Amino acid sequence: MLKKITSDQVCLGMYIHGFEGSWIDHPFWKARFLLQNPRDLGKIRDSAVTAVWIDSSKGLDCRAAAPAVASESPASSAATPAMSPAVVAAAPVAAPVAVAPSVKAPAAVRLGSCQQELAQAAEVSTHAKYQVARLFQDARLGKAIDLGEMDAVVEQISASVLRHPSAMISLTRLRTADEYTYIHSVSVCALMTAVARQMELSTAEVQAAGTAGLLHDVGKLLTPPEVLNKPGRLTDEEFSVMKRHPEQGVALLQEWQASAETIDVCRHHHEKFDGSGYPDGLAGTQISLLSRIAAVCDVYDAISSTRPYKTAWSPAESIRRMAEWTGHFDPQVFQAFVKTLGIYPIGSLVRLSTEQLAVVVDQHPDNLLTPKVRVFFSSRSRTPLPQRLLDLSRAPAGERILRRELPEEWGFRNLERLWQQA
Structure with a gap:
């Protein structure tokens, strides 16, 4: 049974189900855990959190707790303050850029400078790349796949994003051509996690976003290498082959018993907000929120990375060009994305x-x-x-x-x- 209690009523042995208010107010990446460490108890009481949700079926109850309530946490909002993509597109020539100075980046995410996080982010990125490469290799060999191993990878990436969102995102742009497939997965995971946090999604939704980002391109395992790595423009026939990877990925993920959110993002990350995408031609809110986030993150990482057939655009140039593609992205998601990276992303x-x-x-x-x-x-x-x-x-x-x-x-x-x- 879920109960809402004040932070000063929390005691050791309780199972924390969630924190009242925004994720930025509490000092933990995981919102659900058994409270056993006195240090963690102190963190809760010293934080800006005013109320905590506990699950008395998994831990201690509290006599001073508020009466039991319906067993669901408050709904989170994905709303983002309006900021026209035209603002971003105009930024290269505008002086100053026509954005109100009060527009905020996700300040509470940053527990240190980007430079302080880079070393740790590099270790996380290397480990994540290895795990994704191993997953892909095992899949090619027909071995049994346990997606539970990816949960720890997503949590490590998310923790780095929590400490500083730009460090991991900036690092993953530095890659060699032969590791693109693996690092692309890690990068989209980091980007989706950061954007989901910017949009104040719940802890569970942030985790789902990261997992979906890590696995969104598994269908490319079944794309012929000569098409996947062709150093030039694809023919119409080759592009038709390439466009099969979302549906092929769905088949793999269903076999691996992936979550519904992960399968949805795999299938629909190439849908466009105006309905001109593939494979189903969905439009607007017919496309799930996580798939709309994936669409932005996938494109950004692709165009800001050097590929066999193109030179990378700079982070700032990538955002400028994306802002000009009317109808491609959900405007609200794109606004959150820009606020996550900044109008002038690191490296600009x-x-x-x-x-x-x-x-x-x-x-x-x-x-x-x-x-x-x-x-x-x-x-x-x-x-x-x-x-x-x-x-x-x-x-x-x-x-x-x-x-x-x-x-x-x-x-x-x-x-x-x-x-x-x-």
């Missing part, structure tokens, strides 16, 4: 009002327009400058971002070295 090359070039190294928790940047080049003299970190939220009056720049137009390579520096 920007021109400042001082005519200096800089790379974005971290987002400001309260303002998407004032990230932290590493200044390194003069656009006037076209010469390198002594590198300096600049927090644009504390910069001298008038010092701001003018616009995005394309690294290839400046001949810059390996800009990741700048944003990975401590």
Whole structure:
């Protein structure tokens, strides 16, 4: 039986079913667990949580608890404040970008800087890539698949996203061509987890989003390698073969007894909001929310990654172009996605009002327009400058971002070295 009690009524031995309010108010990744550690009890009482849901059938009851209520937690809202995609599309030339400075990134997610999380995110990414590669290899060999092993992978990725959403997402863009399939799965998992949290979905929905992201492309196991890795434009016949992977993935996931949410995302992550996608031509809210999130995350990771047939677009350029694709994405989901990564995602090359070039190294928790940047080049003299970190939220009056720049137009390579520096 579920009961709602105040945080000061919580005691050791209770089974925590959930926390009242937004996920950002509580200090735990898992919302459901048996409370056994005195430290965890202290965290609950010291947090902003005012009420806790306990399951008395799985742990201790409390005499001081509130009367039993219906056994379901309050519904979560997926609403996101409006922000037109046109705003994002205009950002490369606008000065300043036409977004209210009060538009917030998911500040409470960040427990440290991006640089502090990078090392741990790299370990998580490497382990996740190995696990996904092993899953794919076992599937090719016809071995029995236990998807329960993927739960821990999703939890590790989600924990990294919780500590800092951009570290894992930025790292997974750095990949070799031969590991694209595996890292793409890890990246979409991280992206979907971050967007689901931005949209304030429940803990269970965030976990479902991560699992679906990790497994959304399993159907490509059955796509012929000569089509999957072709270093050029696909013919109509080859594209027809490629378009079978969602349905082929569904068959695999059903065999593996995957969740309904995972199967749905596998089948529908190529649907478009205007109904022009495949395989079912669904439109609007006919497409599940997780599949609409997957559609955005899958495309972003694909176009911001180097493939055999194309060079990667920069993070900022990828978002700008996606904003121009009218009808492709759910506008509300796309807004949440932009707020998650920032108008100037980590790794973006920007021109400042001082005519200096800089790379974005971290987002400001309260303002998407004032990230932290590493200044390194003069656009006037076209010469390198002594590198300096600049927090644009504390910069001298008038010092701001003018616009995005394309690294290839400046001949810059390996800009990741700048944003990975401590």
